[in-house]
Amino acid sequence: MRPWTICWGNHEMKASPSTTWHQRLLAWASWPRIFALALIVVGFNRWMLPHIAPLGLAYLPDTHLYYTPETLWQWLAAYSPAERARALWGHLTFDLAYPLLYGALLLLLLAKSWGPRFKPWLARLPLAMILCDYGENFALAALFTHWPGHNTSLAWLACGLTLAKWLLFGGILTAIGIALFQQYLSYKANL
Numbered sequence: 001m002r003p004w005t006i007c008w009g010n011h012e013m014k015a016s017p018s019t020t021w022h023q024r025l026l027a028w029a030s031w032p033r034i035f036a037l038a039l040i041v042v043g044f045n046r047w048m049l050p051h052i053a054p055l056g057l058a059y060l061p062d063t064h065l066y067y068t069p070e071t072l073w074q075w076l077a078a079y080s081p082a083e084r085a086r087a088l089w090g091h092l093t094f095d096l097a098y099p100l101l102y103g104a105l106l107l108l109l110l111a112k113s114w115g116p117r118f119k120p121w122l123a124r125l126p127l128a129m130i131l132c133d134y135g136e137n138f139a140l141a142a143l144f145t146h147w148p149g150h151n152t153s154l155a156w157l158a159c160g161l162t163l164a165k166w167l168l169f170g171g172i173l174t175a176i177g178i179a180l181f182q183q184y185l186s187y188k189a190n191l
């Protein structure tokens with residue numbers, strides 16, 4: 001097999017078939033791919049939101065950093081049966097593909113921003129965020145399905161998974177910011 005080349009600034013590394021997955025990820029993370037995936041994420045987001053948020057973002061738990069079961073009950077009470085069915089359908093269809101898209105985008109941004117310093121544990125952050133989002137979706141779907149029943153344990157699970165998802169998102173953005181700041185300092189030192 002022919003090896004390929006991973007380039008990052010002045011660094012170049014030859015890759016072989018035995019190259020690790022994170023080295024292959026580095027080779028695959030390019031600005032054109034990141035830009036294209038960002039456009040897909042934004043487009044999917046604009047197309048998907050009306051399907052899972054018939055009452056708007058104010059009543060969509062996914063978009064809030066934190067909420068309590070009491071707040072969740074108020075939001076669910078605002079939905080009509082038809083809107084609740086639509087939101088349930090959206091959570092179990094569109095909102096299962098969306099975490100994969102934004103997770104891939106964040107993974108590529110992490111890989112590109114860290115470059116050869118990329119550590120495999122960084123890839124676990126978007127994966128954990130995707131899993132939290134899936135758990136949140138299934139918990140919310142169960143709550144939508146069993147409304148007007150009040151399963152407080154399930155509501156707290158949805159609340160906790162939403163908070164964990166957003167904290168992981170903040171951690172990923174912080175990691176990207178740190179990498180970009182380090183690159184800037186390195187650039188300034190080489191002037």
